[in-house]
Amino acid sequence: MKEYLENVRRQAPLIHNITNYVTANDVANVLLAVGASPIMADEPDEAAEITSHCRGLHINLGTLHLRTIRAMLLAGRKAKELGHAILLDPVGVGASSLRRDTAISLMEEIRFDVIRGNVSELKALAGGTASTGGVDADAADAVTEENLDRMTAFAKRYSAACHAIVAITGAIDLVADEDRCFVIRNGCPEMSRVTGTGCQLSGLMTAFVSANPDHKLEASAAAVILMGLAGEIGVRHLQPGEGNATLRTRMIDAIYNMTGERLEREANYDIR
């Protein structure tokens, strides 16, 4: 996993984020922490031009607006044309038809390299995508040791159906293409009490895939492991009286200080 992080540090890719205003600051700081550079821009009039200066595009459906949807499409087309790494984070896609319709039309228009969400988002997406109808039939509400075979099979099938790496994050994280699935056991439950850890991970994954174009699956898994490790380190150092706000800071700090060696050594995963 070492080299994927080091490639990000060495190349310092500029990542265009069209993302929600709730967690944009954390996404920017986590990209700076890992050694990449962030730019946020969601005005249709400049979206394609901005993305042309970048190496990767992170599209995130949180606090979606009609205006930003147009920016997503314009930036997505340009990024695709230029061969940039493109990631979709379908935040809350099950919560409104606007988000579902937007996700589907983006997926039809743009070939994403990675789609990352939690299990309910990925289920909603798989169930709502015409071209992949039925693929969600086997998806459970959470990835557990008991349903792991079923869920890795779902991740691989959905990856094949949408031609993208599929990352399902939660207590156990899955990162799959149609052939292989990384099953990752880094991370800790306290991370879910910090807003935006998913958005931050989406930013990181975009940077990792941008900097490792020949190993997109492995680089995606490395980003997920990195985020999980950051959570573990953050929780381990919490003092009495500290809580989720301190953890938010510590996780970004842990990414800032992460070395390739430590990532390699503390990574906890297998491939199925």
Add this chain to the structure above:
Amino acid sequence: MKEYLENVRRQAPLIHNITNYVTANDVANVLLAVGASPIMADEPDEAAEITSHCRGLHINLGTLHLRTIRAMLLAGRKAKELGHAILLDPVGVGASSLRRDTAISLMEEIRFDVIRGNVSELKALAGGTASTGGVDADAADAVTEENLDRMTAFAKRYSAACHAIVAITGAIDLVADEDRCFVIRNGCPEMSRVTGTGCQLSGLMTAFVSANPDHKLEASAAAVILMGLAGEIGVRHLQPGEGNATLRTRMIDAIYNMTGERLEREANYDIR
């Protein structure tokens, strides 16, 4: 006060926030700290649908836009129809006619459970609301020991006029319905040097009222006490060289770690 916090923790209500982009991250993290769940969404095309999945709606006039005003109305109507807890935070309502007109039309359209602001916001609101004309005559510029009788009477009268719990927060906090007024002396002056403590409190109050529908006044007061205690704990633990940015983190941490027993024990209020 214990049970009101514990009901939030047990029920983990999902709260829809239509709020400003300055403090949205803190509102999300404070809701996670108290055990509730946040969702932010302000696009008119999805506002009603999003709110239908929630238990409470927090409408905040900071960084108001014409677009978000429509989302507020659509979400507010749906939330009212579904019997959700609804709170209005009239940020800066005295600073522009757009905010004043928006507050008034929202209040005419939606019956809020709670209206929370500082004394100048509540005065501006009371003075500008046709149906409550004159109710602000007795309002001072700050709640002090000297004008406490006058201000509790103002809070009760304004509550009766707008059919909502009225919370006026400052050095002394008042939380009133038409009959009773909680006079709360938790908190500390340093809190005013952290942006968004009012917005955070509005998020918390929405969660408390959502989880305690039969004790809305008491639950509102409990949320105000919790925020004040968080400020006290945060300031007490500041080290030399630390300032408002550390305090921001410590306050959310204090809410994360708050127990019902401690809330009960350190609450400092009387009822008039």
Add this chain to the structure above:
Amino acid sequence: MKEYLENVRRQAPLIHNITNYVTANDVANVLLAVGASPIMADEPDEAAEITSHCRGLHINLGTLHLRTIRAMLLAGRKAKELGHAILLDPVGVGASSLRRDTAISLMEEIRFDVIRGNVSELKALAGGTASTGGVDADAADAVTEENLDRMTAFAKRYSAACHAIVAITGAIDLVADEDRCFVIRNGCPEMSRVTGTGCQLSGLMTAFVSANPDHKLEASAAAVILMGLAGEIGVRHLQPGEGNATLRTRMIDAIYNMTGERLEREANYDIR
């Protein structure tokens, strides 16, 4: 430098920020830290009215929208009419024609007191402004000891051309009017790993110029020195395992705790 900070603390100017959603929270907290007050509002329908209650206006092109451009123009005209301090932060002005065109039309319409950016932003601005064509010919890609004479000359010439104080921030900071240039050596490289330190500085400079109308150049320099010192103090206190997220907090804390004496004593600059 002492008195410029103390004037901010004494007068507590209210600053209107039309700025990006990525760093708005930090801009608000840094203004509170220094003793000023922030308000964020970018809806054209209220922009002029909001600014009329303030003392200074900070216009920042990050996450620019067509809607906010109109707010910038309306607020800018009103602020100019009222004699407020007005600052332009041309974030990413070289990255899109929308940002370049917006900066140019704002500069034609509004006479800014201060224009602050990094060297590439200032070069793009100088190169793209019709009325200052050619002024960028001598601008290098970074201010270094080697090109210092050339760059101070560029800053002075560009200041003369656009009738504003020009602040070019980086490893060495330049703050110039047409006659004098402060060359400031406070700060440290780690600051570039925290998102929004430039936006925060722009907020601070607006407050300093607002509170020191008779010494705009010196007050601008004082704000740049303050931000640089905050970075130095923040980095000096970093513990093992801490990184850019902790530094973000520590810098704002350092501004909260800064005294006039310390600012005076640790300022590191000369005037050319």
